[in-house]
Amino acid sequence: MRIALAQIDLVVGDLSGNARRSIDAIEAAREAGAAITVLPELTITGYPPEDLLFKQHFLDDARVALDDVAAATSGTVAIVGFPERGGDAVYNAAAILADGEVQGIVRKVRLPNYGVFDEYRYFGAGDHAAIVEVDGVPVAVTICEDLWLPDGPAAAAAAAGATVILNTSASPYHRGKGHQRERMLAQRARDHVAVVALCNQVGGQDELVFDGHSVILDHEGLVVGRAAQFAEDLLVCDVDPAAASAARLRDPRGRLAHRPALGTPVRTVARLTTAATEHPPTSTPPRHGHPQDESPHGDGELFPTLDPIAEVYAALVLATRDYVAKNGFSTVVLGLSGGIDSTLVLLVAIDALGADRVRAIVMPSPYSSEGTQSDADRLADAVGVQRMRLGIKPAMDAYDQILAEPFSGLEMDLTEENLQARIRGNLLMALSNKHGWLVLTTGNKSEMSVGYSTLYGDSAGGFAVIKDCPKTLVYDLVAHRRQVTPDAWGTDGEHDVLASIVERPPSAELRHDQRDDQSLPPYDVLDRILEGYVELDLGRDQLVDRGLPAADVERVIRLVDLAEYKRRQSPPGVKITPRALGRDRRLPITNRYGG
Incomplete structure (x- = not known):
């Protein structure tokens, strides 16, 4: 059986556009001889459609778009996701399309309601598993978490x-x-002694990014086809269902599965014949995987997977590109300080959009060092972006004059430091308003966690590229990008601008000789505390038991709790860690628990 997985980049709410993308993918799969084409969950609406699902006309229009896709199917079977209105409920459903019509509908049974998921808010749950018979082969159709656990549909x-x-x-x-x-799917293939094929969405959607990485495994759990990560792809793979059937005769575990205690009823929702029962074999591409990826039971392309840091960088690039494009912007702008954070954001932006669509604004103050300013200039020259220099001293002087009377007799403190950040934020937003540029903020997860940022200052903008990247990861990402083009950073003879930026002690440069380690623990310690407190929900005693300094733990917990109100007002940014600040972690602002 030839299976095609069409991982496409969908746009939430673009019903007609998503239908066109689906039709194009199904046509390409049919031309490749596929008997079955699988598209991502909620193909028609994009995922997650959130409260659009409360609009009756949205559901009606989604069904019209689904019927348009169905009309374009002939000679192949397509599995296309859509929201199905049924009585007083909406179901996360997959339609079985063939011969120009909807031949059957499968409803999702297992609804996730953790982390970024709110499916209980929107969907009713299906009550049975579904089989579609295709060219005589019984094929189960499942939706996302219906396959995640060993039992169920x-x-x-x-x-x-x-x-x-x-x-x-x-x-x-x-x-x-x-x-x-992929490891979980391999176990499911072995558990069920079945070919497993998962088609995953790809692309950015607000704070989420979908990695694609669709995969097909044989009944022994070996990968026989793997699509690209962070890119649209059509994976076509020949599999051998008869080998799975033969293996079951030799595996007594399957016989126990017929017990009534298994629970979920099963229905055959369609019996279909395609025009793809005979076709030439797929061409055999070079194998990229490890030896254990080889299998005699299937043959498809095996894209190599990215290393952990390259994977994160690719996610940031895709998420930025899609956020900019899907929201109608052509150009982005950011403040370039010569520090490590704005450097990473600049690199991601040019890789996502091209240097001609990025503007870098250098905004020196009397506290800006010559080193950071010259590195900002060198970096902009090295990557070829347009830069603009807007000194903020005149604005600082104007604020001093306006506030002289109400501040009379008071010492300079954080207020004056924050005014500098807010001046810069105002300048960036003015350029955004005038030119229609999207402002990219440059704060990282470590700083946002503890409130080491200025509300309406460096946190002002439209998209927070590295919002979920801890500071230690920021350094790893810049080092990765430097290795990609190692000869690109020596813009004036011996000087390596990226090396200079990486090696400089981090500083906000809002007062003379300021360094981040005067206000925060060292970032390697800070990030370990934050991982425990934010991502694992550990308490102070548990963190100290891990060998972390008690004074730092107390201080960081207090800062994280106090900064909740700031985080609520920050722009969206792409989820990178298992528990991002925002949708993943929802804590009250008014809260006296304290850790």
Whole structure:
């Protein structure tokens, strides 16, 4: 059986556009001889559509778009996700399309309601597993988490005879997620003694980025086809369902699965014949995987996976590109300080959009060092972006004059430091208003966690590229990007501008001789505390038991709790860690628990 997985970049709410993308993908798969084409979860609407699902006319229009896709199917079967209105509920559903019509509908049974997911808010749950018979082969159709656990719809369908399990998914990325998902799918293939094929969405959607990384595994859990990460792709793969069927005769575990305690009922929703029962073999591309990826039971392209840091960088680039494009911007602007954070944001922006669509604004104050300013200039020259220099001293003097009377007799403190950041934020937003540029903020997760940022200053903007990147990861990402083009950074003879930026002690440069380590613990310590407190919900005693300094733990916990109100007002930024600030972590602002 030839299976095609069409991981496409969908736009939430673009019903007609998503339908066109689906039709194009199905046509390409049919031309490649696929019997079945699987598209991502909620293909028609994009994922997650959120409160659009409360609009009756949105659901009606989604069904019209689905019927348009169905009308374009002939000679192949397509699995296309859509929101199905059924009585007083909406279901996360997958339509079985063939011969120009909707031949059957499968409803998602397992609804996630953790982390970034709110599916209980929107959907009713299906009550049965579904099998589609395609060219005589029983094929299970599952939706995302219906395959995640050992029991449930996938297990029930396999026990009822399905030798191929298809999964339409919108599984958002975080660091390492693709490899975790692939290992889980390998176990499910072995558990159910079935071919497993998962098609995952790709692309950025607000704070989420989807990595693609669609995959097909044989009944022994070996990868026989893997699509690209962070790019649209059509993966076409020949699999052998008969090998799974033969293996079940030798595996007694499957016989136990027929017990009534398995739970989920199974229905055959369609019996279909395609024009793809005979076709030439797929061309055999070079194998990129490890030896254990080789399998005699299937043959498809195996894209190599990225290393952990390259993977995160690719996620940032895709998320930035899609946020800019899907929201109608052509150009972005950022403040370039010569520090490590704005450097990373600049590099991501030019890789996402091209240097001609990025503007860098250098905004020196009397406290800006010659080193950071010259490195900002050198970096802009090295990457070829337009830069503009706007000194902020005149604005600082104007504020001093305006505030002289109400500040009379008071010492200079954080107020004056914050005014500098707010002046810069105002300048960037003025350029945004005048030219229609999107402002990219440059704050990282470590600083945002503890409130080491200025409200309406460096936090002002439209998209926070590295919002979920801890400071230590920022350094790793810049080092990775430097290695990609190692000869690009020596813009004036011996000087390596990226090396200079990486080696300089981090500083906000809002007063003379300021350094971040005067206000915060060292970043390697800070990030370990934040990982425990923010991502793992550990308390102070547990953190200290991990060998972290008690005084630092107390201080960081207090800062994190106090800064919740700031984070609520920050722009969206791409999720990179398992628990991002925002949708993943929801704590009250008014809160006296204290850790």
